[in-house]
Amino acid sequence: MDEHSQILVPEAFLDLYRSPGRHRLLLPREQVAARHELCEDLAQAMTEHARAMLFGAGLAEDEVLQRCHAGLRSGDAGLAPGEAAWVVHRLAELLEWPQPELPESP
Structure with missing residues (x-):
């Protein structure tokens, strides 16, 4: 990503790619922007699935988000733990649901 x-x-999201207390990114900005685009697209795509889980399975909003987080943390999702949490928090925001308490990354 250039300045234009x-x-x-x-x-x-940028904070996921910074060392604690640092401003400099650990990856090139273009790569971070690409990861963000992937995660944003994923959160957007998951909204209908999350609503279906809420109404179809009769789950509470928090339980839906917890299950989504567990799925995203699996190795098959291709996301870093921080990215998985970011996607779930963004999903909650898109759905206008309360932010979930997510388990810490190992």
């Missing part, structure tokens, strides 16, 4: 890019990567 119109993609705005939220600070919360």
Whole structure:
């Protein structure tokens, strides 16, 4: 991503790629922007599935989000643990559901 890019990567996502207390990114900005785009697209795509789980399976919002997080943390999802949590928090935001308490990454 160059300075002319119109993609705005939220600070919360950028923080996934910074050492604690540092401003500098651990990966090139282009790679971070690409990961953000993937995670944002995933959160957007999961909204209908999450609603279906809520109404079809009769689960509470928090349980739906917990299950989504567990699935995203599996090795098959291709996401880092921080990315999985970010996707679930973004999903909750998109659905206008309360933010879940997620387990810490190992």
